[in-house]
Amino acid sequence: MSFFPCKRSLRLSLLCALLSLTGCASQQQSVLYEQLGGEPGLAALVDNLLQKMADDEEIARHFQDTDIALFRKGLIDKLCVVSDGPCEYTGDTMKNIHKGFNISQADFDSLVQHLIHAMQEEGVPIAGRNALLKRLAPMYQEVVYQ
Secondary structure: OOOOHHHHHHHHHHHHHHHHHHHHHHHHHHHHHHHHHHHHHHHHHHHHHHHHHHOOOHHHHHHHOOOHHHHHHHHHHHHHHHOOOOOOOOOOHHHHHHOOOOOHHHHHHHHHHHHHHHHHHHHOOOOHHHHHHHHHHHHHHHHOOO
């Protein structure tokens, strides 16, 4: 006796398995977004980071003429997209945004440290911290002044 008594049951089972895998794939894509706390977690993370940036004179000087509310929204949206969240980033490219800022490697490294500390303070698990940093790392070339 066969495990599947008829071909129809086999097709139905295969369809269910395929749908189950599709559900897992879409769930897996949002794991980082969930580790970051979703929209409220990203907002808290960005607010924490902005405070650290404001307290760092070397970093803050780059943002003297910046509309911080607009910057905050853009950063939340960018991190949401980078973490596979349900957001849309409509801002400019990282290269265009940072053009003329003359951001040094030291500035970049300081900002990364502030981001790490903000994530720790917001309770982002280490796997989430590492995953976000890995996804942000390729932007280095677009941010740091060459």
